[in-house]
Amino acid sequence: MTQVNPQAGQVVSPSDLADPAQHAEPFEHPRGRSKVRRGRWFKEVGWRHLVGIIAIIYAIIPILYTLSASLNPVGSVSGSSILPQTISVDNYVALFTDPERPFARWFLNTLIVAVAVVIASIFCSALAAYAFSRFRFKGRRGSLLTLLLIQMFPQFLAAAALFLLFTQIGEVMPAIGLDTLAGYIIVLLGGALGQVWLIKGFFDSIPRELDEAALMDGATHTQLYFKIILPLVTPILAVTGLLSFIGVLGEFILASLFLRDNEIKTPAVGPYGLLDADRTNNRGIFAAAAVLPPIPVILLLPYLQKFIVGGITAGSVKG
Amino acid sequence: MDQRLTSRAEKKSQQADPPGQISAGKARGTSSVIGLLVKIVALGTIIGLAVMLTPALISTQQWGFLAVIWGVVIVLAVTYASRRFVPAKYLVPGTLLLVLFVVYPILMTFQLSTTNYGDGTRTTKEVTVSRIIGNAAQQVQGARTFELSVGSEGTATSGPYTFLLVDTATNDVFAGTPDGLSELDPGAVPIEGGTITAAEGFTLLDRRQINEFSQQGGDLEGFAVPTDDGVITAQGFSAVELFSPLEYDEAADTITNVETGVEYTPVQSGDRKFFTSADGERLSDQSWGENVGMNNYVRAFTDPRISSDFVGIFIWTLVFAVLSVGTTFALGLFLATVLNDARVRGQRAYRSILLLPYAIPGFIALLVWSSFFNSEFGLINNLLNLDINWLGNPFWAKVAVLMANLWLGFPYMFLVCTGALQAIPSDYKEAASLDGATGWTNFSKITFPLLLVAIAPLLVSAFAFNFNNFNAIFLLTEGGPFSPDNPTAGGTDILISYTYRLAFGGGAQQIGFASAISVILFIITGVLAALQFRATRALEEVG
Incomplete structure (x- = not known):
């Protein structure tokens, strides 16, 4: 009954996601046309730009404000303007030079955690997604739905239990107990199957004939998976990687419970303590601390945006 | 030769398979040498690790851990060493992590919710009794004294701890735990300057650590070794045998003061028990962890203060979730519809910039927004010339939370809607246009329903x-603002922030009770999700 032809879904394949503007019928620019034409242009297209620009302003004001506060040497209450009056990097210098706040160390910690979690969870998710996409086995449908349901529960709902669990684990294996980055990474890996649905949608869009042909040619399952299928889904792996990277960067509760030593904090916990200690006077330094972590993500965004648009929907449309 | 044979055999079996289906569980393992080596090394490492940990686990009697570790090893070995269970080979890594660090903690939360675990009830009854007796002990003339070292069977910071003692009069050596005192072989432990300096199986604490852990709240606070006549407790870096006037009768479950003759029995107070005399005098404020059955749940629903908080918070949680999804979806859909037009140039640029809020980690964005809402210096009041006490007034604080959440959430919805819009075949719209449908009809009758089907699961x-x-x-608000007469439930608290405060907040931690609320949350979340999936019929579409 529920057997669905994998090709039949409305999956957006990467090639369909190219900027639609490229396919657009030749568009005549309004300049030099009559007023009537210009009016028509605005009625049909121009207002869309207007909305877009307003949306952009809405989206970037908080970001600009933070950037401005981070560059404002006064760094206190008066820093509430969107464009800075004077520019200085004092806050950044202060951020990296105070031995009480080893920000460089925190930043490195978060990168270690994020990279480890992203790699391991993409690996696990892609493996599982492949199994769900290609094999028909007992309990397949049930497992997929269970997975969806379990994901509805945020892991930190069990924070107290996790805290106790890792206290106990730490007694046996101190290397992965509380207050270790390794322990924190392992906790986050509980969500390693988080991207299965998304990736499965993409696997479904790859014709099965490809698998069969490869197996016919004598490829083993391992070769088929790693050498043929996986390279084909690299875009979605990049997208899910980015999504889980953002997730790790923003993870706050478990970090605050697990990483209490100053040395092993992440920026999610460190700057929060910074701001909390003195909300008004540390604002400049906090802003500087806030500007830095998203930079890797922002740099990747323009390259990945079209896959993100396709990827998120492909995963969802299927299921 | 061999390999060619196998592959020919595989070809045959492949042809026998129904077309379009790869049969699971068929013998078709890895045959490359490198693959085999990787497999052997990985499995070997894991088994080696398990073997390495086993003695420590046996000596500390951590049977649960031992079972889990070997269970994992067996699952891995069975899955990867055999040529069968092909789907399992792909599913096992993530599933193991999921079971160990998500499912098990959920079960553990349920178990915790039936206890009174929390501040003041962390110790077992046995330990509590020995502490109470130890605290009442006094030194009498001619009592034994010892030079003290402290050993830990785990790391220095984790325990479990043992007192390593040298009798100052006789130089006999002992090991003492809350279970009792045992004599050690004097030849087995080196003694320097009167104290034991090493002992097999123990990590010795240095004096700074002993000092630190003996402070109030430290793991060694109240550590007492019962002896035949009394109890041995630490006094600085030496230990002394004290004689307590209190005696515990295990059968009758009473503590008797032999000097005054007063009997103390456990009396329930709230979710815990204290040793209390017949005229109501508490022997000690120390209590212990116990199973309380469903009491935490009963309390969540019947304690008038909590249940009134609970209803209010539950309603606001629903409102918050519905409005958050509603506003972000509306804005995201609007922007996606407006910008997803082939004639609009620069879509890539629009999308990249509109995605920015999504790229900023939530905790940063939220802290930035919380500064925007500052009533005196905040951006919003300044920019819009308002004078609203955003975070101090329960209503405006709710509005503020929703406003900030809109900014955080709309890029995701914009993304999702853009993707879904692009997936809708343009023929539909063209056909509708030919039939004379205007823009709005087109949207509400064709585009929107199709889009809703696609993204309902995401909603x-x-x-x-x-x-x-x-x-x-x-x-943003830490749950506040709080009214002075109710410091536990704030104006913007949703169930989870309320729970967190119960479990880890400033006051006495009530982990057992918080776990009960967590379990209730699990159930509510699960039921709501299941209902909605039913409504969206997403379950029928699982391919």
């Missing part, structure tokens, strides 16, 4: 996410 996930969106509340 359900978004709802579940916001239902438990701890960060949005905690980082």
